[in-house]
Amino acid sequence: MKIDTDAFVDSLPIMGNGLLGIFIVTVVIIISIYILKALTSGKTKVKNVQGAAAPISDPAEAASDAAAMTGPAAAASPMKKESAMDLMKEREKKDFLESDDTFTISNDL
Numbered sequence: 001m002k003i004d005t006d007a008f009v010d011s012l013p014i015m016g017n018g019l020l021g022i023f024i025v026t027v028v029i030i031i032s033i034y035i036l037k038a039l040t041s042g043k044t045k046v047k048n049v050q051g052a053a054a055p056i057s058d059p060a061e062a063a064s065d066a067a068a069m070t071g072p073a074a075a076a077s078p079m080k081k082e083s084a085m086d087l088m089k090e091r092e093k094k095d096f097l098e099s100d101d102t103f104t105i106s107n108d109l
Helices: 005-040 059-068 072-076 084-097
Strands: 044-047 053-056
Antiparallel strands (some): 044 053
């Protein structure tokens, strides 16, 4: 088996351009994620009875204020939603803390 070193050296710039393209696309994706995170994050705002937006830092306070509202103000009120990952972590914590008297390796078996 013979290795053609000239062909390998000729292909290096092409492979370099490909790797550079991958790097550029990765950087663009990372920057766009940071921009989207900056645009969508912030304090929860709940409209009070007069219609003025008031920043709420405590989610429990926002929930109680939203529950007190009725009509269109309640429908337009943005509530802090829990992510699926948060819900999964809470469920795993609850499952872990529950005592189980069986000594099986898995309940699926």
